[in-house]
Amino acid sequence: MSEIRTRFAPSPTGFLHLGSARTALFNWAYARRHGGKLILRIEDTDRLRSRRESEEAINDGLRWLGIEWDEGPFRQSERAERHAEVIASLVASRQAYRCRCTQEELEERKQRTIAAGGKWTYDGRCRDLDLGEECGPHTVRLRIREGADLSWNDGVFGHSGQDAREIGDMIIRRSDGNALFNVAVVVDDLDMGISHVIRGADHHPNTPFQIAIYQALNVEPPQFAHVPLIVGTGGKKLSKRRDPVSIQHFRAEGYLPQAVCNWLIRLGWSHGDQEVFSAEEITSLFDLEAVNRSSAQADPGKFQWLNQHYLKQLPGNQLLREVLPFLEAEVDAKVEVTPGLERLLDLLRERSKTLVEMAQQARFLVVDAIEIDEKAARKHLKPAIAPALSSLAEALDELGDWSESEIEAAFERVLAAHGDLKIGKLAQPVRVAITGGTISPGIFETLAALGHEKAVRRIRAAIRGVESTAESRTD
RNA sequence: GCUCCCAUCGUCUAGCGGUCUAGGACGGGGCCCUCUCAAGGCUCAAACACGGGUUCGAUUCCCGUUGGGAGCGCCA
Structure with a gap:
C-alpha cells in the first residue's frame, strides 16, 4: 500500500478558524495514525481576499496547537503555471473547450431559463464551436460527459455522487487566464501525491466536479472524506459575530492547546465513551470510520471543563x-x-x-496594595471582629516559622482566646483583609502563600479600616 | 427554487435487529465534605422528531413527512 498523505489547505482570509483547526487536526491525526505525512498548502489564489498576515496567523495557530506538518507550506498562487499547463493540455485533448459567453449573457440566459421554470446549467453554446486562441476574451470549460459516473465512496458519508447532468460544463479557467479553485485543487492534490482528502462537508457538493476533472486527466482520484461542519448555538451556522471562532481568541482567553485539541477532536468523532485524549491518543486512535455524519455544535461548557482538567494536570x-x-x-x-x-x-x-x-x-x-471590595468589607470587616483580628495579627507577627501548620495553630489559639469563636467567623474577615474579596483558597494556605510581612500588614490595615469607619459612624 | 446531506438526553456522543426498563461525558438539580470559592464523592431529572412499511422482533433496515444544514460564482 502506498504512503498515506493528507493535506490541510486553508485559504488565508482571516485567523485560524475553529472549523479549519478541526479539519487540520483530523488530517494530522489521520496521517500520524497511519505513519503518513501532512502537507500544508495555502490556497491563496483569491488575491482579493488573501493576506500574508493571515497566512502567518494560520501557521502560528497550527504550531500552537501542536499540529506539525511535514511538507509545505506551499502556496497555490505559486503554482499558477502548472495549473495553466494542465488546462492547456485539457483543451488540447478536447476535454475542455474555450467559451466566449460573457457573464452578462450567461446571467441573462440563466434568468430566462429559471423564469421559464427550468433548471440552469451551462447550455453548451460554445461546446462544439471548437474555438481557438484567437476567439477573443474567453473562459475555458470542462466538457462533462452526460453519462459520466461521478460517484465516490466517501470516508465519512459512504456512497456519494451526483448525476453528471446536474453539473453542467463548469468553467475551469477565468477570462483573465487564471485557473479556478476546482482545477487548482485537483492539480495540486495530484502533484503532491495526496492519498486522502479530508475536508469540511461544505466541499461535498464540489466533489463530483473534481472527480470529473480527475477523469478528464485520466487518473484515479484520491480517497475523499468529508467531515460535518461545526455549527453555533442553536444549530445555526457559526457566525463570527456571535460565536468565538478564532483559535487565537481562545489562546488569548487563557485556554490550553491540549484542551482545544481535545475539544475539537471530540466534535464529530468519538472513541467509545472516552472523553479525554492526549495528543498521543489522538494520533494513535483517530479513525475516519468513527466520524459522525451530522454537524456538531461547539459547546463552551465542555471546553471549559476540559481546560480545567488540563490546568489541573500541568x-x-x-x-x-x-x-x-x-x-x-x-x-x-x-x-x-x-x-x-x-x-x-x-x-x-x-x-x-x-x-x-x-x-x-x-x-x-x-500587587503591593490591594483594593478591598466595599461590599465584602461591609459584611465581614465589622467592629465586632476587630479584637480577634488584632490578636491574630499579633499571633501571626510573632510566628517564627511561617508555615501553614503554624498559621493554623496561631488561628486556633486566637479562636480559643476569643470565647471559642468559630473559624468561619474569623476566616472570612481575614480573607477579605488579605485578598480584598470573599473568595480564595483555604485561608491558612493563602496566608502562607502571601508571606509573613504582607499578611500581617494587610490584616493591620484592615483593622485600622474597621476602626475608622466605626468612628465615622458614631459621629 | 433546484441538487445533495443530516436527524439518540439542553450539548457532545455510545448503540452497527433481540444484550435498551437506551450507556457515558459536559451542563442542570439534590446530598455529603467544608473557613469562602472550588475540587472531589454520591445521587436525581433528562433523548431514540413524526408516520408508514420490512421483520417473530426495530433506536438500529426501507419509504415518506417535518425540521436542520451545505452547495448552486469567471470565490476558495
Whole structure:
C-alpha cells in the first residue's frame, strides 16, 4: 500500500478558524495514525481576499496547537503555471473547450431559463464551436460527459455522487487566464501525491466536479472524506459575530492547546465513551470510520471543563510559564516569581477554568496594595471582629516559622482566646483583609502563600479600616 | 427554487435487529465534605422528531413527512 498523505489547505482570509483547526487536526491525526505525512498548502489564489498576515496567523495557530506538518507550506498562487499547463493540455485533448459567453449573457440566459421554470446549467453554446486562441476574451470549460459516473465512496458519508447532468460544463479557467479553485485543487492534490482528502462537508457538493476533472486527466482520484461542519448555538451556522471562532481568541482567553485539541477532536468523532485524549491518543486512535455524519455544535461548557482538567494536570513549572504572561498583563507589571506564587497557582488550578481567571485570582498576591471590595468589607470587616483580628495579627507577627501548620495553630489559639469563636467567623474577615474579596483558597494556605510581612500588614490595615469607619459612624 | 446531506438526553456522543426498563461525558438539580470559592464523592431529572412499511422482533433496515444544514460564482 502506498504512503498515506493528507493535506490541510486553508485559504488565508482571516485567523485560524475553529472549523479549519478541526479539519487540520483530523488530517494530522489521520496521517500520524497511519505513519503518513501532512502537507500544508495555502490556497491563496483569491488575491482579493488573501493576506500574508493571515497566512502567518494560520501557521502560528497550527504550531500552537501542536499540529506539525511535514511538507509545505506551499502556496497555490505559486503554482499558477502548472495549473495553466494542465488546462492547456485539457483543451488540447478536447476535454475542455474555450467559451466566449460573457457573464452578462450567461446571467441573462440563466434568468430566462429559471423564469421559464427550468433548471440552469451551462447550455453548451460554445461546446462544439471548437474555438481557438484567437476567439477573443474567453473562459475555458470542462466538457462533462452526460453519462459520466461521478460517484465516490466517501470516508465519512459512504456512497456519494451526483448525476453528471446536474453539473453542467463548469468553467475551469477565468477570462483573465487564471485557473479556478476546482482545477487548482485537483492539480495540486495530484502533484503532491495526496492519498486522502479530508475536508469540511461544505466541499461535498464540489466533489463530483473534481472527480470529473480527475477523469478528464485520466487518473484515479484520491480517497475523499468529508467531515460535518461545526455549527453555533442553536444549530445555526457559526457566525463570527456571535460565536468565538478564532483559535487565537481562545489562546488569548487563557485556554490550553491540549484542551482545544481535545475539544475539537471530540466534535464529530468519538472513541467509545472516552472523553479525554492526549495528543498521543489522538494520533494513535483517530479513525475516519468513527466520524459522525451530522454537524456538531461547539459547546463552551465542555471546553471549559476540559481546560480545567488540563490546568489541573500541568506540571508546576509549566503552569507558571503559562500563567505568567497573563498575570503580568493583569497587573500591568513585571511579576517576580516566588515560592508563594507557585504555591498559590497550585491551589488556584482547582478553581480556574482559564489562565485569565487564574491570573485574576492570583492578582492579590503580586500587587503591593490591594483594593478591598466595599461590599465584602461591609459584611465581614465589622467592629465586632476587630479584637480577634488584632490578636491574630499579633499571633501571626510573632510566628517564627511561617508555615501553614503554624498559621493554623496561631488561628486556633486566637479562636480559643476569643470565647471559642468559630473559624468561619474569623476566616472570612481575614480573607477579605488579605485578598480584598470573599473568595480564595483555604485561608491558612493563602496566608502562607502571601508571606509573613504582607499578611500581617494587610490584616493591620484592615483593622485600622474597621476602626475608622466605626468612628465615622458614631459621629 | 433546484441538487445533495443530516436527524439518540439542553450539548457532545455510545448503540452497527433481540444484550435498551437506551450507556457515558459536559451542563442542570439534590446530598455529603467544608473557613469562602472550588475540587472531589454520591445521587436525581433528562433523548431514540413524526408516520408508514420490512421483520417473530426495530433506536438500529426501507419509504415518506417535518425540521436542520451545505452547495448552486469567471470565490476558495
